[in-house]
Every structure is written in C-alpha cells, then in structure tokens.
Amino acid sequence: MNTLKTKFNHYGLLVFLGVLIASCGSKKDVVYFQDAEDYETIVSDNTHVNTFKVDDVVGINVSTLDALASMPFNLFSSAQGEGGFGQPQQLDYIVDKNGEIDFPVVGNIKIVGLTPEETKALLKQELEPYLKNPIINIRLRNFTVTVLGQVNRPGTYQVNGEQITVLEAIGLANDLNIKGKRDNVLVIRDFNGTKVYTRIDLTKKAALNSPVYYLTQNDVVYVEPNQSAVTQSTLDNRAGLTVSIASLIITTAVIILTRS
Missing domain, CATH: 3.30.1950.10 (wza like domain)
Incomplete structure (x- = not known):
C-alpha cells in the first residue's frame, strides 16, 4: 500500500513539474532589442513620411x-x-x-x-x-491607430502629431503583457482598400528599419499570445476534464487499495 501511495505521489510531482516548465518563459521571450550593445549608436535610415489615403x-x-x-x-x-x-x-x-x-x-x-x-x-x-x-x-484629423491582443490596455488611440512609431503605439496601450509575443508583432495596413500584413520582431534592433516601424493612419497592431499563454489557455480549457479524470483515478485507486 505504501509503495502504491509513493508512486502516486511521484506521479503527481512529475505532472506538476511538467506544467510548471511548459508555462515558464525565458528572458529572450520578453526583452526588446536584445542584440543592441551597450553604448551602441544606431543610425536609422528609415525616412518614412505619411501620405494621404482615401477617406482621410x-x-x-x-x-x-x-x-x-x-x-x-x-x-x-x-x-x-x-x-x-x-x-x-x-x-x-x-x-x-x-x-x-x-x-x-x-x-x-x-x-x-x-x-x-x-x-x-x-x-x-x-x-x-x-x-x-x-x-x-x-x-x-483621423490619425488613429489600434492596438489589440496581448497588451495591457487594448484600444484605438488618437495620434497627436504627424508621426508615431510602433513602440509609441504599444506605449499608449501600456506595453505588452508578459504573455505577448514580442518577436512576431503583426501590423495590418490599408492602402486605399488593399490590406497589407507585415510582421516585425521587436527583440531585434533591425526593427528600427522595418517598413512598419513608423505607423500610418488607421494601422492595426496585433500582438499574438506566446507559448506560455497558449499553454495556459489549453490547461484552462481542459481543467474540467482534468478534474473529472483525476477524480476517477483517485476513486479507482481507493477502491483497489481498500480491496487489497
């Protein structure tokens, strides 16, 4: 009986450690501009200037x-x-x-x-x-940008001025939360009825020269969930099923132990 109980305890510990490891992220998942060196001078050749679009x-x-x-x-x-x-x-x-x-x-x-x-x-x-x-x-007058997904305050924001960067837009949304995927941020841009989808890696300094680093009016910035968020969502969706299975296993184990 003690041997069987010990096996159950070991099994539970392994499951707990597996869930913990799967839900953990690393520093490389959350730090911006990881390849920028100390005191490095970066000269951007991004000369983007906004132009007028239909419906402006x-x-x-x-x-x-x-x-x-x-x-x-x-x-x-x-x-x-x-x-x-x-x-x-x-x-x-x-x-x-x-x-x-x-x-x-x-x-x-x-x-x-x-x-x-x-x-x-x-x-x-x-x-x-x-x-x-x-x-x-x-x-x-209608210079707005929309920031959606894994940010702390998603929404549509009015831009005061003639220019805004993707970092400033994320700042308006109170930054990405810990579950936001920083290396694959999607910018959706409309060119007079034609949608263009461009991704930008904010963990690399090359993002400064991305064609979507400077946003245009009505751009949409979408931050997708990282693996930790996906794992957590999967665990949440299966929580009820997991509890039911665990109850069944425990009940079966108790019956076996009481009969042995």
Missing part, C-alpha cells in the same frame, strides 16, 4: 495678411446657433474614392499619395492666381 479627414486653413481675401478659400459651416446667430465653424475635407478633395474656388484637387508638405506646395500653386503668399496649415 483633412483640416486645411488658408490665411493671408488680407483676411477677407483668403476667406473664400476656407470651408465654414452655415448652421446658425440659438436665436439665429452663431459662430461659423471651419469644416474639414474628406478624401473621396478618387483621392480628391473639393477645394473652394479651385475645384477638385487630387491629394491621395501626397505628403502634407507636398499638398501645401500643390495648394500654393493652385492659389497663386488668387492670393499673394498664402499661409497654408494642414492637419490629418
């Missing part, structure tokens, strides 16, 4: 020393406030399916694929017959 919401303001002269080249709401009076609000432009915006006086201008600076230059050229030395400010 773009804010454009045209101003000159003569406010009345530049007024016709800005979109304003015609809605009135309470009592019939209200302060007009400047409206934004939406890039249509042809990649164009309908600009006051000038007409349709194609800006899809252009950077903000290129769009400024194009507008100055179009406005040259009407205005002298116009000042043009352009801002992308």
